[in-house]
Amino acid sequence: MIIEARKLCKEYPAFQLKDVDILLPEGYVLGLIGPNGAGKTTTIKLLMNIIPPDAGEIRLFGMQWNEANEELIKQEIGYVGEEQPFYDQMSVKWTSNFVRQFYPNWDDEFYADLINRFEIDERNKVGDLSKGNRVRFALAVALAHKPRLLILDEPTSGLDPLIRHEILKILAEIISDGTRSILFSTHITEDLDKIADYIVLLNDGRVLLSDEKDQITAETKKVYLKRDDFHRLPSDLFIAHKMISNECVAVTTKFHELKRAYESITGDEPQAFGMSLDEVMLAYVKGEV
Amino acid sequence: MTALVYKDFYQTRKVLIYCLVIWAIFLGLAMINTSEGGVGLIYSAGIIITNTMLTRILYNEERYQGIYFMKTLPLKSSLIVTSKFVVGFILSAGSSLLVGLAASIVCRMGLHGLTTQDAIGATLVSFTFTLIFSGFFVKLYFAYGYAKVAQYMVLVTIGVVIVLSTIEAILKELAAKTGAITALNQPYWLVVPPLIGLITYTLCWRSALKSFK
């Protein structure tokens, strides 16, 4: 396991993170999704040892966070925070030179490639970079030492679809050799979640859903039913529904079970549609269709 | 470690030059102005330089979330804390050497009736004071953040001055009573204040290491 975090708890005056488990095997991508304020950033900061947990256990690459391991673990991580902090008054060049000293594996050539590919002028002050270029630069800095684990906190929030797609492609490229793993958080899905193997849905500091993404998308479906049929089906098959006169749109989290039950009632297949993770999230968090 | 310390000075290099200019102006004034105040200017340069630089360095960290940034890099938390104490130490020592330099220049020129021992004494007293000042400054910065420190550092400074001068007064009175006043004027007593400063500084550093997570 690259990330093995169990029962993470962290209490703040106005917010509480409770019993969050995060498991990520090598070579895979985990998407931490949830609305704003769900606890995604707190979880990531706990995993990164930027803040200490009140309770719970964290192992990265099989190592626990402690004074002796801190450098070792972080040398294997590439991190891009939400609004990644940099010394904004310093130049891009100074910043990369500052950061590279701390990574024995820093690859100058690879870094130069990334900077060229992103078309970033190294003479610029970091604070003068556009939002998109700041993220690109942060990504270049995070990737230049070829980390085994990439941790990205809302990397694409507020960026246009073109840059989001570009970042998605880079991430897909990184994991293609099978030795690197990625954990990212996002509240807008529809892009990064495409490459996610595992999804952890957080809401209000708790894990609502944690599974292989394929399992989630295979079992969570939007179905159109007659009102009467809906009432004849077991209600625990659904997490949300909406009546429109005699029709009903419902979200099921147990599609195969529902299909069997529906077929035994009506002798027909239910009319079902796949859902994006955005819609899945909405159904779980708000109970809305 | 070197990288972190160098970073702080590099980022504030303009402020450093500004501080040196102030020092030169104070020195110039002390040469022209032969009253008591002239020498006072030289003595105060140490704390002014230390305070200006430290404020700027910690303000930078606050403004750009520097501590958070460094915590994302492969750096031990203890190193982040210690590097700031090293910076504080260099500032105290450096600015006090400037005080000493200015004092000895004035002494060489035969102004203000300064002796070599006065110059050495000024350096050591400045070192003590700036060391205790930066010790508290950095410790409180790690404990409460920049905003609170900036707000209360004046009070802390006044407190330190009162405590130090009270101790000095008590010691002198005690010495006078016991007839040890001549012993107090011996040069080796000059090392006592810096020693107190170093002990205080170390305590601040240890306590910051312990509390910072």
Add this chain to the structure above:
Amino acid sequence: MYIHLSQKDVRPLYEQIVDQVKALIMDGTLSAGESLPSIRQLAQQLLTSVITVRRAYDELEHQGYIYTRPGLGTFVSEISEGELARMRQEQAVELLSTAIRKCRALGLGKEEIEDVIENLLEQLDQPKEDRHDNRS
């Protein structure tokens, strides 16, 4: 090998890959012995999860369409003409039964449906220049 994935499709993503690879094998685009991209390559190309592609490959292998040689890669299986014909038949049954079920739901009777199919077949067998081939 062009594969298109849609999140809106009721079929899971892995099934979409399975169906499309099968179709490519049946229409001869992929021939026996041809090597397929690795799981991670295909995941990168499709911008989809590794698990999805792995599951699709497992399924295709299980159904006998492809085989894996450890260290060498994944290849299209040798499928006999008879087997291919049977698979095409199977596919046709699946496609038509969905269509017929939908027609029934619209209230069409057996004869009406047969009429539609016959008409369609006639139309589609017109000379080629009259229609557009939309398959990509």
